[in-house]
Amino acid sequence: MDSPVEIPYQSFIKIDRKSDTAIYMQIAHQLINAIQRGSLPLGAKLPGTRTLSNILEVHRNTVVSAYDELFAQGWVESLPNKGTFVIGKNEEKPLKIKNFDKSNLRLYPQITGFSFKTTNILDNPFEHSECEYMFNDGVPDIRLTQIDQHSRIYSSIMKRKAHKVLGHYNHDGSEFFKKNLSNYLNLSRGLSISSNNLLITRSTEMSIYIVSEILLSEGDTVLVGDLSYFSVNMIFQKAGVRIVSVPVDHEGLSVEGVREICKKQKIRMLYLTPHHHYPTTVTLSAQRRLELLNLANEYGFAILEDDYDYDFHYDKSPILPLASADTNGMVIYIGSFGKSLAPGFRTGFIVAPENLMKEMRKYLGIIDRQGDILMEQVLGEMIAEGEIHRYLKKSLKVYQERRDRFIDLLNEYLGDHVSFNKPSGGLAVWAEWKTTVNLMQLSRYCSQNNLFLPRTLLYQNKELTAMRLGYGNLNFDEMESSIRILSESTRALIG
Structure with missing residues (x-):
């Protein structure tokens, strides 16, 4: 010693x-x-x-x-x-x-003794509030999640298979989960993939980051919808690319808008959420999907398809993703599996041809070598035993009832002030104000009355005054209280 x-x-x-x-x-x-x-x-x-x-x-x-x-x-x-x-x-x-x-x-030193790069692109856009009520951009209600049952599956695997799944690193993901997830995606999305076409990530954002690292270089042009998902735009901006907006109408992204841009300049990638466009919730029509695939083949740009909200559809079967009709390897399909579950039980995935998958595994091995193989084992068993299907079927009924009630309340309290369409799926409604309202001021009015409106829900420019209002996390009483406060604040503001 x-x-x-x-x-x-x-x-x-x-x-x-x-x-x-x-x-x-x-x-x-x-x-x-x-x-x-x-x-x-x-x-x-x-x-x-x-x-x-x-x-x-x-x-x-x-x-x-x-x-x-x-x-x-x-x-x-x-x-x-x-x-x-x-x-x-x-x-x-x-x-x-x-x-x-x-x-x-x-x-401990308060500042470094060396210089480093800083950025405001990645500043956290999310806000928090102590208000009793709040709208978000459309997230599931964790209160509907059968956490006890999921935890029992997790505990059971820990007892039965911990020595098998915890004894090594596997940044490629659990083969058991990948096999079951590929089967699930083939049946639910009309894909024709094997586990070799899957990469398991922590989130959709991680998936997009990996794709961007491989496919995008500074100065490339990326097309997004007008409007588009702010979090994804932040990743693209960090990559140093040029983001160009394409108009979106009631049928989704404008194919003509994409074609006109392609005639003028080289396009590297198109990002879209065709099932329910973020934030307006419109569905990209089947005809436009085929036309976009043809454009990608003609001009050689990649399509990054985000299956945002794919699991949440109510009135009819969802239109199959572009990836299901892609025969030339132009589409990279990303999503979040288990979105209806508690956040700790969710995981992201990427579907792509094997040559690109090989390169993406290299990047995943650097940023997430360990992975979460135990959770993947849990999700794999939930698929294999049909638990995911049963839970989705049960929760979809609840969310459809909430959507219908939310639409009724919007008509009752705000029908004179906003216009909106009843979405066919998803967990949010896109509402446009008929009269000009300062949304930031409206947000402050609501906050004073115990309703929080995050700025990420507010969309306002010279031509547009709109909000994306999520209803999935609200029960009927919470919906009515929230919309009533929003209505009263609107009337107080416009007189």
Whole structure:
């Protein structure tokens, strides 16, 4: 064991004589911190009080008081005729942290000693509020999730298969899950893929980031809908590409708009959410889907198809994705599996030809080598046992009832002020104001009345005043209260 005089106590004990904290407490806290960090090994012998007082240039009684504090907190023990030692040699339980003096935070540097790049592109756009009611952009209601049942499956796998699934890294994903997910996507999306065409990620955003890293270079042109998903636009902007908006109407993205741009410049990628366009919720027509595939083949651009809200359809069967009709390898299909489940049970995926998949696995191996193979095993069993199908069928009935009720309430409270269409699926309604309203001011009015409207839901320019109003997370009573507040605030604002 190191002798006490070989340990550089002056390197980790810094005394601030202007601090409100007593000097003996400063010494005690910093010794505790040194033990926690390993600077003072378990079982190490501390210097005698006279020796340490000379090293630190303090009175011996100050060191005595510091040692008494360490002894009282259970960090050291005093052995007769031997000295004072750090407790912990052969300890099976970690020592519980008794206290932490936040004044010691001043010892850590507040700024770096080197320069680095900063960006405002990736500033967090999301807001939080203590309001009782709030609208979001359309997320499921976690209260409908059968968390107990999912947890039991998770616990069962831990007991039965933990030694198989936790004993190694697998950034390629669980083969069991990939096999079941590929079957699920083939049946529900009309795809014809194997597990070799799948990459498992943590989220849709991670999927888009990986695709962008491989396919996009600074200065490339990417087409998106006007309007488009802000989070995805942030990823594209970070990649240094030029984002060009394409008009969107009641049939979805304008094919003519895409064709006119292609005639004038080279396009690298088109991003779209054809099932329910974000944020307007319109569905891309089947005819336009085929026309976009033909344009991609003709002009050689990739299509990044996001299956946003694909699982949530009510009135009729969903139109199959572009990827189901792609025979030339022009479409990269991404999505989030288990969106109707609790957030901790969801995962992202990418579907693409094998040559691109090979390259994407390299990137995933860098940013997420470990993966979450245990959760993938859980999701794989939920697919294999039909649990996902049963849960979706049950939850879709609830969400359809909520959509219908939400539409009725909008007509009742705001029919004179906004126009909207009843969406065929998804968890949100696109509402456009008939009269000019300052949406930021309206948001402040609502907040004063206990309703939170995040700025990410507000869309306003010279030609448009609109909101994306999510209803999926609201029960009937919460819907009525929220829309009533929005209605009252609107009337108070426009008179």
